[in-house]
Amino acid sequence: MQPSYYGGSKEQGFGVTILYEGTDYEILVETVCWLPGRGVTPNGHKNWGVVVGLDGMETNINWHRKDDGVKLGYAGLEVRNDVMLTCGQTRTFMPDNIHSVRNERDTSALSLHVYGRNLSQTGRFEFDPASKAVKPCPTRERSKG
Numbered sequence: 001m002q003p004s005y006y007g008g009s010k011e012q013g014f015g016v017t018i019l020y021e022g023t024d025y026e027i028l029v030e031t032v033c034w035l036p037g038r039g040v041t042p043n044g045h046k047n048w049g050v051v052v053g054l055d056g057m058e059t060n061i062n063w064h065r066k067d068d069g070v071k072l073g074y075a076g077l078e079v080r081n082d083v084m085l086t087c088g089q090t091r092t093f094m095p096d097n098i099h100s101v102r103n104e105r106d107t108s109a110l111s112l113h114v115y116g117r118n119l120s121q122t123g124r125f126e127f128d129p130a131s132k133a134v135k136p137c138p139t140r141e142r143s144k145g
């Protein structure tokens with residue numbers, strides 16, 4: 001594993017290293033390093049994805065959206081289940097899936113992500129289950145691998 005894949009922004013809570021981006025945004029390959037005790041709020045990807053655990057353990061929480069999506073800025077979510085991802089384990093996403101991630105350990109968790117469209121181009125959303133707010137996903141800090 002490249003040492004450069006580890007580490008990340010303390011503000012963001014994780015680091016993203018781009019390994020490949022299609023010239024027409026048709027595919028994205030990246031590693032994500034989840035800092036100890038950190039994670040990300042529920043988010044969707046609006047395209048297919050595959051994640052492979054490389055090091056450490058990340059907890060993926062799958063969410064179910066209860067509302068019909070008609071009310072702008074509103075989403076009612078409830079937890080569906082948790083999936084632990086360790087080295088060699090995989091998970092897949094379909095466009096409507098919503099998940100959050102948490103690294104509960106005191107060491108970093110590293111995973112490989114492949115998406116069918118560059119996440120910067122999908123117009124995807126992130127969610128706050130407590131306030132039931134939904135908003136555009138912020139641009140992630142990234143580095144080139």
Ligand SMILES: [Fe+2]
Nearest residue numbers: 043044045099
């Ligand atoms: Fe995600």
